[in-house]
Amino acid sequence: MAGAMLLPALIDHVDGNDDWVVFVGVSAIVSSICALVAVGTRGGRFSASPRLGFLLVTSVWLTAAFICSLPFHLSEVPISFEKAFYESVSGITTTGGTALVGLDDMPRGLLFWRSLLQWMGGVGLVAMMILILPQLKSGGVFLFKLENSDRSEKLLPRFSQLATALVWVYCGLTFACATAYYMAGMTLFDAVNHAMTTVTTAGFSTHDASLGHYDQPSVLLVALVFMILGALPAVLYIRFFLPRSLQRWRDPQVFAFLATCLVLGLMLSAVRHxxxxxxxxxALLTGFFNLVSLITTTGYSTQDYMLWPTAALGILLPALFIGGCAGSTSGGIKMQRIIVLFTLVRANFRRLLRPHSIQPLKYGPSDISQLAIETLIIFIVLYFALTIAGTILLTLFGIDFISAFSAALSAIGNVGPGFGPLVGPAGNFAALPNGSLWILSFLMLVGRLEIVTVLILLTPGFWRD
Structure with a gap:
């Protein structure tokens, strides 16, 4: 993060904006502290454990959120620390909700920093979900069972190679997306910024009107394609280039996700027409774009869908829950969990009809373990429990119920915009009280880190012994 701050510093320096001093100063302080910690712990030994893994993941993301909020708060733009922290958390969790206004006139260094946060957060998120959380028996990829449900068949020999491949995947997608945006009519700066926030299904824009600033169908088509590509499991792109891996390229959640986008998109377009x-x-362009923007938890907007017919809102509502595929930067419950839940319900119904029959539970060719089922049920229960608790807390700040519910739901699902007059596509989180931003920041972090990873730190048993 300290090294990344030098990029917006360079942009501000070229533009003659004094905020470059802030980026360089924060970068120097953070890098110095990191160097002292590295030297102080050099040669030290520790025993790895699941308990340490949970603590490490949560503390790293909290620390990153605090560090990344400092340039916002210390810049010449008047931003309170609550809004700066919220913006930072929204960035690194790829949520996309913003508490800032006046983006069109904001210094380019801050705009680039917002986009860079989402890009780094998205790549780091996928690496965490694939490399760390499965070992902790937590997260969507644990159910996804990346290496065919065991560790005997490695996608790549080393985790470091897999992490490097993931970075190259997102670099390639970002370059292709930026090129497409530029050819569609964006400026080079806007093309790079929107590419970083599109392939990571994040949603920050350099304009208050989001992609509605560009009244060009070609821009929306580019965003539509790369939002879908960003919502697919990152390992699919790696497998595509590996020898003898095409037979494992198929994944039930991919086809379910694409089919859901197609059906709901056609329904929404039909309502509009x-x-x-x-x-x-x-109708087709706006219907599919807004549907895909919500279901991939990107959060771009072109117009206020709150003004659409009630039937359209009913179709868009499930998109706040579903999310993209496990192993991608998308939030929400994720399509893989929904498939497993549907499989569990179907097996239960069949068992009721034929009590003595054996109903195998499978996700594609892999068996679904009892531990995976328990993890799924716990996640779903906690997901909606936190949504309800967040809604209640937000209403205590005087926020109307619809805005409070959709804000809590979009925060824990890392969606960005919601429904209602305050947090809808035409609204902005800047209108919310500062206290409510802390609640939403907590929900964004909890939702991004797969809920259990954070909540387990709040149990007395975690700190015992």
Whole structure:
């Protein structure tokens, strides 16, 4: 993070903005502290354990959120620390909700820092989900069973090689997306910024109107394609280039995700065409774009869908829950968990009809273990329990119920925009009280780190002995 701060510092220096001093200063302080810690612990030994893993993951993300908030708060733009921390958390968790206004006139260094946070957060998130959380028996990829449900068949020989491959995947997608945006009519600066926040399904924009600033269908088509690509499991791209791996390229959640986008997108477009009378091309483009933006938890917007018919809102609502695929930067419950939950319900119904039958539980070719089922149920229960608790706490700040519920739901699902007059696509989290931003920041971190990873730190048993 300290090294990354030098990039927006360079942009501000070229633009003649004094904020470059802030980025360089924070970078120097952070890198000095890191160097002291590295020297002080050199040669030290520790025993790795799941308990240490949970503590490490949560503390690293909390520390990163605090460090990354400092340039916002210390810049010449008047940003309170609550909003700076919220913006930082929203960035590194790839949520995309913003508490800042006046983006069109904001220094380019801060705009680039926001986008860079989401790109680094997205790549770091996928690496964490694939390399760390499965070992802790936590996270969506634990159910996904990356190496075919055991450790005998490695996708790549070493974790370091897999992490490097993931970085190259996102670098390639970002370059392709930036090129496509530039060819579609964006400036080079906007193309790079939006590419970083599109492939990581994050949603920060350099304009208050988001992609609605560009009244060009070509820009929306580029965003639509790369939002879908960003919501697919990152390992699929690695497997595509590996020899004899094409037969393992198929994944049930990929086809379920694409089918869900197709069905809901067609339904939303039909509502817009037949009820509102919107022309078919416009209905298809706006319907699919806004649906995919929500279901991939990217959060881009082109217009206020709160003004659409009630039937359209009913179709968009499930998108706040579903999310993309496990092993991607998307938030939400994730399609893989939904498939496993559907499999569990179907097996239970069949067992009721045929009590003596054996109903195997499978995800594709892999068996679903009892531990995976327990992990799924716990996640779903905690997901909605935290949403309800967050809604209650937000209403205590005087926020209307619809805005409070959708804000809590979009925060824990890392979606970004929600429903209601305050946090809808035409609203902004800047209007919320500062105290509510702390609640939303907590929900974003908890949702991004797969809930159990954070909540287990709050149990007395974790700190015992």
């Amino acid at each position: 037949f009820i509102e009378g919107v022309p078919v091309p416009t």
